[in-house]
Amino acid sequence: MKIIIADGHRLVGKSVSCLLRSMLPSIDVETANSGAEAMHLYAAHSPDALITELLLPDYSGLELCRRVRQRWRKANIIFLSGMDDVSMIKQALSVGANGFISKNCAPEELLSAIEETTSGNVYLEHNVAMQLAMGQLDTVDARLAEMTQREVEILILIARGESNQCVAKRLSISVKTVSNHISALKGKLEISSSLELLHFAVDSGLVRYGVRGSAGTASAFG
Template identity: 30%
Template sequence: MIKIIIADDHRIVLDGLSSLIKATNEIEIVGLANNGQEILDLLHDREVDIVVSDIEMPIMNGVEATKLIKRQFPHVKMLILTMYSSIGFIRKVLEIGAQGYILKNKGKEELIDAIKTINDGDEYFGREIEKTLRQSLKKDNIFDVVKLTKREIDVLKLIANGDTTPIISEKLFIAHSTVETHRRNLIEKTGVQNSKGLVKYAFKNGYTLE
């Protein structure tokens, strides 16, 4: 029996995935989590083979959770189940040790197949993910075309982390007005509408805290 934890910050997603997986006889759900911290808490007292996790979650996102899981529980395998299909984001997740990556818009068969494949010791990427990875090999610049300065990237990562202007100012030792200038420049460069758009942009392109 393959023992898994499912993590997502939307209850309806957890319920839906649970129903799909419970219909199989080879996989057992041993825990449900709403964020990365809850995943770690569960791993401390349960036998787990695979964590199926979303990325964009509160308190601790899937990227941060994956890093800690691979460090503290190296035997546990990670399957990322998300909406994001951009190459920057895919590479970011693979670099930190995830064994699989599939999109939420796929069916039950792919999810079950991914879990079984990863449990057998192989990696699993959905067809769209494999296509994106192949296309990226043909390009020199696989990350976003937008060119950001090092300081803009620092600010963007902290925005994605949920930090406010005063907190960013304190962490980077720059004035509040400078933070706001960087924020405006980032919005203009990336073409998003607001700070919420910057958060989504950061996740899609792999700009999250190490």
């Protein structure tokens, strides 16, 4: 079995890789530190499963999932994330994820997710499934739930300090499209400035202060 793990934190990726090798000695694991690297490895190795974080250094795991699905329709993609609020789980499933588990899960649950999804099933960690079933959304989550996948991705990148031109290049869309999405975001969130967008991104857990990003003010994390 071949697995690719995409996580912006090298230590996390290597740790998950070592964990999987200890449970499945015959497994072949490759680690990627960005979405672009994950795409390159996927093309080179044709893995049985891609395990990705929601937030990556270049573009989001949502965008990675979308790009992989475009090229490889039968791709098996599992999100392993530190973010497990309902709105983000729904975003992941909407772009074609086969599974979603949190980084708080037991090692055996990660193995179960791989086994189930590679057998053609969808796998959700028990707590994740319960959240979806009960619809536990707080005020911030409810506002996130109204956003499209593309709007979430653009919010993350803008909050990191990326210019509209850089966001357009990363997501392969036009600068005008980025501007239109930002205007739509401000309208949905009843926000009038870029600073307020940053504050919302921090409050919702999409980015945090104190870690250098491209602008040195905030950085996405998992």
